[in-house]
Amino acid sequence: MKLAFRHAFVLVVCAFAIFPILFVVSAAINPLGTLASTELLPTGASFTNFGELLTSDVYPFGRWFFNSVFIALLSSFASLLLSMFAAYAFSRMRFAGRRVGLLALLLIQMFPQFLAIVTIFMIFTEVTELYPAFGFDTVWGLMLLYLGGALGVNTWLMKGFLDTVPKELDEAATVDGATHAQVFWRIIMPLVTPILAVTALLAFITTMSEFLMANVFLRDPESKTLAVGMYGMIAGDRRNENFGMFAAATLLTAIPTVSVFLWLQKYIVSGLTSGAVKG
Amino acid sequence: MTPDPREAAETRRAPRPRRTITTAFVVSRIAVLAVAAAILLYAAPPLIATRSWIGLGVLFGATAVIGYLYLTRRYVPAKYLIPGTVFLLAFQVFPVLYTVTTAFTNFGDGHRGDKAAAIAAIERGSVRQAPGSPEYQLTTAMRGSDLVFLLVDPDTKQVSLGDAAGLSPLTGAEVGVTGKVLRAPGVTVLTAPEAAARADEIAALAVPTDAGAIKASGLSRAFEGRAALAYEEGCDCLRGEGGPWRADESRGYFVNAAGDRLAQGWQVNVGFDNFARVLTNPTISGYFLGVFAWNSVFALASVAGTFALGMAVALALHHPRMRGTKVYRIALILPYAMPSFAMLLVWRDMFNRDFGLINQMLGLDVDWLGGVTTARLAVVLVNLWLGFPYMFLVTTGALQAIPRELTEAAAIDGATPWKAFRQVTLPLLLVALTPLLISSFAFNFNNFNAIQLTTEGGPFPAENPQVGGTDLLITYTFRLAFGTGGAQFGFAAAISVFIFAIVAIVSAVAFRRTRKQEEVYA
Numbered sequence: 001m002k003l004a005f006r007h008a009f010v011l012v013v014c015a016f017a018i019f020p021i022l023f024v025v026s027a028a029i030n031p032l033g034t035l036a037s038t039e040l041l042p043t044g045a046s047f048t049n050f051g052e053l054l055t056s057d058v059y060p061f062g063r064w065f066f067n068s069v070f071i072a073l074l075s076s077f078a079s080l081l082l083s084m085f086a087a088y089a090f091s092r093m094r095f096a097g098r099r100v101g102l103l104a105l106l107l108i109q110m111f112p113q114f115l116a117i118v119t120i121f122m123i124f125t126e127v128t129e130l131y132p133a134f135g136f137d138t139v140w141g142l143m144l145l146y147l148g149g150a151l152g153v154n155t156w157l158m159k160g161f162l163d164t165v166p167k168e169l170d171e172a173a174t175v176d177g178a179t180h181a182q183v184f185w186r187i188i189m190p191l192v193t194p195i196l197a198v199t200a201l202l203a204f205i206t207t208m209s210e211f212l213m214a215n216v217f218l219r220d221p222e223s224k225t226l227a228v229g230m231y232g233m234i235a236g237d238r239r240n241e242n243f244g245m246f247a248a249a250t251l252l253t254a255i256p257t258v259s260v261f262l263w264l265q266k267y268i269v270s271g272l273t274s275g276a277v278k279g
Numbered sequence: 280m281t282p283d284p285r286e287a288a289e290t291r292r293a294p295r296p297r298r299t300i301t302t303a304f305v306v307s308r309i310a311v312l313a314v315a316a317a318i319l320l321y322a323a324p325p326l327i328a329t330r331s332w333i334g335l336g337v338l339f340g341a342t343a344v345i346g347y348l349y350l351t352r353r354y355v356p357a358k359y360l361i362p363g364t365v366f367l368l369a370f371q372v373f374p375v376l377y378t379v380t381t382a383f384t385n386f387g388d389g390h391r392g393d394k395a396a397a398i399a400a401i402e403r404g405s406v407r408q409a410p411g412s413p414e415y416q417l418t419t420a421m422r423g424s425d426l427v428f429l430l431v432d433p434d435t436k437q438v439s440l441g442d443a444a445g446l447s448p449l450t451g452a453e454v455g456v457t458g459k460v461l462r463a464p465g466v467t468v469l470t471a472p473e474a475a476a477r478a479d480e481i482a483a484l485a486v487p488t489d490a491g492a493i494k495a496s497g498l499s500r501a502f503e504g505r506a507a508l509a510y511e512e513g514c515d516c517l518r519g520e521g522g523p524w525r526a527d528e529s530r531g532y533f534v535n536a537a538g539d540r541l542a543q544g545w546q547v548n549v550g551f552d553n554f555a556r557v558l559t560n561p562t563i564s565g566y567f568l569g570v571f572a573w574n575s576v577f578a579l580a581s582v583a584g585t586f587a588l589g590m591a592v593a594l595a596l597h598h599p600r601m602r603g604t605k606v607y608r609i610a611l612i613l614p615y616a617m618p619s620f621a622m623l624l625v626w627r628d629m630f631n632r633d634f635g636l637i638n639q640m641l642g643l644d645v646d647w648l649g650g651v652t653t654a655r656l657a658v659v660l661v662n663l664w665l666g667f668p669y670m671f672l673v674t675t676g677a678l679q680a681i682p683r684e685l686t687e688a689a690a691i692d693g694a695t696p697w698k699a700f701r702q703v704t705l706p707l708l709l710v711a712l713t714p715l716l717i718s719s720f721a722f723n724f725n726n727f728n729a730i731q732l733t734t735e736g737g738p739f740p741a742e743n744p745q746v747g748g749t750d751l752l753i754t755y756t757f758r759l760a761f762g763t764g765g766a767q768f769g770f771a772a773a774i775s776v777f778i779f780a781i782v783a784i785v786s787a788v789a790f791r792r793t794r795k796q797e798e799v800y801a
Binding site: 003006009010013014016017018020021023024034035036038039040082083085086088089093095098101107108111112113114115116117118119120121122123129130131144145147148149150151152155180184205208209211212216226227230231234239240243246247249250253254257258261262 | 321322325326329331355356357359360362363364366367369370371372373374375377378381386588591592595596598600601607609610611612613614615616617618619620621622624625626628629631633634635636639640664667668721725727728731732753756757760761768771772775778779782783
């Protein structure tokens with residue numbers, strides 16, 4: 001009897017969780033492709049929206065997809081590496097300024113980078129004049145910017161992970177003549193890879209959805225990311241007519257993340273909480 | 280630092296003697312030098328070209344320090360810390376400090392350059408055709424990358440070349456029947472479409488002459504005119520029509536006796552004006568407090584709502600005889616795995632009055648995002664949908680770490696399930712999850728996407744299109760800086776500083792309380 005209550009409650013919440021997604025699916029396969037004609041349950045099945053999206057001249061979806069995945073992959077990978085380096089130093093070495101450094105990072109973490117968006121805009125106006133390859137409308141400039149936030153966000157989390165790896169392991173390796181670099185690459189990195197994968201996935205998802213800075217940064221249609229481009233796709237009076245195309249784009253965007261997500265599901269639970277306890 | 284282990288080490292696997300210089304060592308050092316050289320070669324020339332000697336000094340200093348650091352065997356921790364720190368300093372610490380200094384200026388539209396640039400722009404813009412002055416036939420041309428005017432005097436048919444430095448006679452030019460220059464040595468004549476593409480540049484170019492300046496009027500005529508406004512050093516003012524316009528050094532404007540001001544100003548230090556404006560200007564401070572209050576409510580409601588729902592589901596599934604937990608779990612975390620920016624836009628359209636799913640399903644005709652209360656409810660609901668799977672995941676993880684014996688012991692001691700939850704499970708959960716709840720609060724306090732992608736801060740009251748009913752401080756700041764009402768960078772920076780302060784205080788207080796709590800439960 002009590003179990004039935006539990007099931008009922010969870011089912012209601014599941015319905016709440018799923019119905020917007022069902023709506024997106026229904027819109028994506030709706031042959032008419034407008035918002036007004038879309039209902040919760042699919043009324044027809046066709047792939048016209050997908051076809052229209054992939055062949056569109058106005059919306060270079062493939063280009064956006066590539067930009068987003070490229071930026072997200074590279075910046076989440078690079079930022080994890082940067083914060084792993086720092087976490088290794090903080091966790092394994094004792095040096096002057098260690099405590100101050102850790103505290104400073106904790107403080108900086110409280111100031112989200114995008115709050116400085118006004119001055120970031122001004123700085124990059126200058127950079128665009130000096131180095132056009134890293135200025136506005138380039139993925140490289142945006143990537144540099146994302147890397148600036150790397151240390152503040154992840155170092156403490158990583159240090160927490162590293163503190164759980166027994167120190168005896170790298171001491172043994174050191175005794176065997178390994179250098180600090182060898183200890184890092186051959187001992188530490190393999191041990192924390194699973195947890196790194198999860199953190200990287202979360203960083204990937206966050207970067208994919210980042211809108212504020214990308215929106216200020218990327219104006220040229222060819223350089224846009226999915227978040228900025230798809231926002232423009234249903235902006236203003238195009239909301240109704242382009243909705244089917246937009247829903248199709250949403251589903252295509254979700255495929256990589258959802259599949260990796262389901263695959264890493266059990267690590268995600270442990271990864272998030274071990275970060276929580278240590279963080 | 281640990282003593283050098285190489286002396287004491289006994290080689291087991293590698294038979295070669297220690298302290299030899301390995302290939303990896305040499306390769307890595309060469310790579311360091313190559314990267315440093317490449318960065319210098321790429322970054323230095325533009326700095327030299329624009330004569331930014333300070334920038335050049337910083338660049339050389341930084342490269343030298345980094346190069347030295349990776350070439351020596353010493354300073355091992357610094358080798359690991361420097362890569363991230365460089366980015367941190369350049370793209371986070373520096374912008375934040377720069378924001379603080381910008382907050383003390385009036386930087387923004389009309390106040391971008393210094394005073395000299397403002398005077399030059401005003402004088403150039405005020406050129407009017409002097410009565411009886413000659414009207415030239417204009418041909419535009421490029422000399423290298425500079426735009427120049429080729430001017431044909433209508434009476435003498437003499438051709439002159441005008442650029443920003445002045446007028447000089449030009450010989451060897453071939454003039455067509457219409458009076459246009461067809462060809463001229465040293466310059467490339469622009470075709471009509473090319474000239475049209477550069478219309479802004481052409482309109483901006485003023486060729487200084489003794490009597491004033493020659494300016495283009497359209498694309499094929501130019502006239503000699505006199506600046507209606509001229510700067511006079513003695514009175515620090517602009518004399519001419521409507522004037523004298525006196526320089527107001529505290530505000531960065533030229534003002535006349537009637538209190539009017541010229542649109543073009545310059546950047547000055549305004550002290551605490553921007554901050555004072557936020558707090559004391561009745562129209563702004565009222566809205567600011569309103570936005571701040573709603574912002575806090577939104578962040579609190581988001582954290583409390585997502586945590587309550589996520590935890591409730593996690594608890595419901597956390598039962599030894601519960602079936603189908605795997606399927607449930609997949610369904611529950613789907614919202615988290617979907618791209619959040621797209622789903623926010625989908626939600627916006629589900630709330631659409633005319634075509635939206637919500638009205639369609641409920642048979643209503645409510646303008647959800649058009650009224651303040653409904654719009655606020657809507658964004659909190661949307662944020663609940665987006666956020667609860669994360670809370671569900673972390674609570675599930677934390678629940679698994681709580682030994683079942685504890686709740687069982689509570690049950691044996693006669694505690695009702697509710698009491699066991701309140702006094703055993705919840706405190707233990709909170710110990711583990713409070714840091715996450717705090718960071719979730721900080722995140723939602725500045726949850727730009729959740730508002731910008733759904734309501735864009737709206738609905739906006741008729742009397743003030745700058746502040747909307749669901750605006751967070753961050754979306755409000757964003758509109759001030761990049762919105763349609765003209766950029767007010769200085770003022771926007773001041774509000775950013777306020778947000779910094781608020782977030783810092785809230786986090787500091789919260790972390791202090793967590794520490795106390797941990798002492799209690801530990």
